[in-house]
Amino acid sequence: MSPHEFQRLIAGVTAQLDGRPLDDSLAAWLNDIWPADSPTFRELANACRSGVAEGWLCSREAGGIRYGRIFKALPDTHGFSVDVVDMRDIAGPHHVHPHGEIDLVMPLTDGATFDGHPAGWCVYGPGSAHRPTVANGQALVLYLLPQGAIEFTTA
Template sequence: MSTQDFQRLIVSVTAQLTGRPIDASLAAWLDATWPSGSDTYRKLANACRTGVAEGWLCNREHDGIRYGRIIKPTPDTHGFSVDVVDMQDIAGPHHMHPNGEIDLIMPLNDGATFDGHPAGWCVYGPGSAHRPTVANGQALVLYLLPQGAIEFTQDASSA
């Protein structure tokens, strides 16, 4: 899988997201349209695992989290950036989503969760914030960020 193949796969997803509100109804639609057992989910998960193994995904590391922005927001990606993280039993830095965040959760072992969610999709609406947490093992998480917007914050619990 090349980065161009990966981008084509992502564009097939982001094309379906254009104009949809980034909210709980989108999460339900994503889980119904591309559930964890679906062909699209498997292709995305395999592409991410391959990218990590080949070194072009998650090619940076900080405080035990491997990460990387593989695609910047462009008209081709319908304004979404794409980041992938590799986390194991760890909480990441607190951040806010000015325009929302769409996450594809790909556990690498049985029982691993992202913010309490198993394999599948999780959506955070505009203005939401969290400290992303993988528990009970290791997972890859693909983040789609409208216009690439993310703001790292000082979490009140870490002040």
């Protein structure tokens, strides 16, 4: 898997998200069409694990969190930026999602959760905020941010 192949894989997902409201119904839809036991989920998870192992994903580290933005918001990714983080039993920095956030949770440890979510998809609507937290082990989380918008806060 190369970054270019990863972008193609992500574009197949973001094409299905383009123009959809970021809300609970989108999370339900994502978990219905691409559940944690689906080929698409496995392909995305394998690509993320490969990218981390090869060093082109999660190439930075701060405060015990490995992270990195692999793509800015691009026409090829339908206006979504793409970030991947690698977290183990830790809370990350508080931030606001001006346009929302779509997350793919990929536990590396059985039972690991992201903000209480197991393997699968979660969606935060526009204006939402959180302190992203992985509990019960280690997980990779892929973030799709409309227009790449994120605002880190001190809250």
